[in-house]
Amino acid sequence: MSTIKMTVNGKSVSAEVEDRTLLVNLLRDTLNLTGTHVGCDTSQCGACIVHIDGKAVKSCTVLVGQANGANITTIEGIARGDELHPMQAAFRDNHGLQCGYCTPGMIMSAIDIVNRHHGDLDEQTVRHELEGNICRCTGYHNIVKSVLDAAGRMKVAQAAE
Amino acid sequence: MYETIYHRPTSLADAAALFAKAGDATYLAGGHTLIPVMKQRLAAPSDVIDLGRIxxxxxxxxxxxxxxxxxxxxxxxxxxxxxxxxxxxxxxxxxxxxxxxxxxxxxxxxxxxxxxxxxxxxxxxxxxxxxxxxxxxxxxxxxxxxxxxxxxxxxxxxxxxxxxxxIPAKAAYSKMRHPASRFALTAVFVAKTKSGEVRVAATGASSSGVMRVPAIEQALTANWSASALDGITVSSDGLMEDIHGSAAYRANLIKVMAQRAVADAG
CATH class of the missing domain: 3.30.465.10 (Uridine Diphospho-n-acetylenolpyruvylglucosamine Reductase; domain 3)
Incomplete structure (x- = not known):
């Protein structure tokens, strides 16, 4: 057992857990943040993606000890109160989800993609960058549209700040 | 995953000392092979020593x-x-x-x-x-x-x-990616050293791991161009055979990937 201390969605948390605990299990089972999903559990599908110190990472393949002291952001931590994050809003407006299972991972990945490319994205780049996130419903078409739409919105939002 | 003890040393000496002291330790780097293998219970180290913060x-x-x-x-x-x-x-x-x-x-x-x-x-x-x-x-x-x-x-x-x-005079890597796993179905790295030696290595092909490809090295030593490989046949002996491709398919991929790599290297 170890004491794990981290910042999750801006709040300091501390938990006493077994060393073999995966980050995704700490988030879901201990902290009740069940927005982060477990899909394949083999680091292929991306449903479990969260940000560790700003980087989109598959939390089913991270031991809690590796994330000890880190700053974690999950899907629950990106809206500002009632105001959706621009990426969430774009997914809603563009019908970027069907069953919704992959969506939290898609959105966390997509925010990282927009940040890394400073909002300068085209369709081909988005499709390439999303290769670590699997969706079995949409055929990706509206997901790509959502990310491109959000890239524009995030640029505008950043410029306004 | 079986129980394990996680360590995060901050120096190489500490990491090696932890390994020596533990019963059946393993080192952890990014963890994207080790952790899946531990989850499948194919590995059960007593101690996991994280090298990522050194x-x-x-x-x-x-x-x-x-x-x-x-x-x-x-x-x-x-x-x-x-x-x-x-x-x-x-x-x-x-x-x-x-x-x-x-x-x-x-x-x-x-x-x-x-x-x-x-x-x-x-x-x-x-x-x-x-x-x-x-x-x-x-x-x-x-x-x-x-x-x-x-x-x-x-x-x-x-x-x-x-x-x-x-640092080589010329080098390039050409990869046929498996679209789901993104591992190499076969990939080839070609290099020409500053002294003119040609070295070619293929991965994803041989069942004993990465290998050099002498037939391609000889042809490229004589003539560094994609077309120099047109008449080459790579032997399929010892190459992997699985649901994704036969040994003969991989042998041909070695040649095609080498040609693409040489073209990319210029």
Whole structure:
């Protein structure tokens, strides 16, 4: 057992857990943040993606000890109160989800993609960058549209700040 | 996953000492092979020693005629390195076609080499560029390092600290990616050293791991061009055969990937 201390969605948390605990299990089972999903559990599908110190990472393949002291952001931590994050809003407006299972991972990945490319994205780049996130419903078409739409919105939002 | 004890040392000496003290320890780098294997209960180390926070193991530099990448440098940091791009752009290209963005944030070059998966990417670059692998106890030449499927010259407890790639005159990497796993169905790294030696390594093809391809090396030594390989036949002896492709298919892929790589290298 170890004491794990981290910042999750801006709040300091501390938990006493077994060393073999995966980050995704700490988030879901201990902290009740069940927005982060477990899909394949083999680091292929991306449903479990969260940000560790700003980087989109598959939390089913991270031991809690590796994330000890880190700053974690999950899907629950990106809206500002009632105001959706621009990426969430774009997914809603563009019908970027069907069953919704992959969506939290898609959105966390997509925010990282927009940040890394400073909002300068085209369709081909988005499709390439999303290769670590699997969706079995949409055929990706509206997901790509959502990310491109959000890239524009995030640029505008950043410029306004 | 079975129970284990996690350690996060901050120095190489501490890491080696923890390993020596533990019953059945393993080192953890990015964890994107080790953790899935532990989850499947195919590995059950008593202790997991995380090398990811040891500052001496992170960084990229160019010294003289070599690009040196320290072992715990992540794929992402390699793709972002202006020095690596200037020195050996083929290594940066190889890194961008490895895994996916989330995996590239975690995976490390040292972890990939220590694991020596038969379809991993870096072993091809290390063998083709005749790189030297530095550990906490010695230096190992590429030809001696890879010892077959998932097997290397590393002794228990030994830690890769850096990889030194001699900067070549020309080099390129061409990969047929498996679309789901993103591992190499077959990929080829071609290099021409500054002294004119041609070295070609294929990964994803042989059932005993990364291999050099003498027939292609000879043809490219005589004539460095894609068309020089038109008449070459690569033997399918010892190549992998699975649901994704036959040995003959992989043999042909070695040639085609080599041709594409030579064209890319210019």
């Amino acid at each position: 500052k001496d193991l992170i960084g990229i530099e160019v010294t003289g005629d070599a690009l040196i990448i320290k072992a715990a440098t992540t794929y992402y940091d390699i793709t972002q390195s202006a020095e690596a791009k200037r020195a050996i752009p083929a290594i940066v290209h190889l890194t961008t076609v490895l895994g996916d963005p989330a995996v590239r944030y975690r995976g490390t070059i040292g972890g990939s080499l220590a694991n020596n998966d038969p379809a991993a990417d870096y072993p091809a670059a290390v063998l083709a560029l005749d790189a030297t692998i530095t550990t906490n106890t010695r230096e190992i030449k590429a030809a001696d390092f890879f010892q077959g499927l998932m097997s290397t010259a590393l002794q228990p407890g030994e830690i890769i600290t850096a990889v030194s790639f001699p």
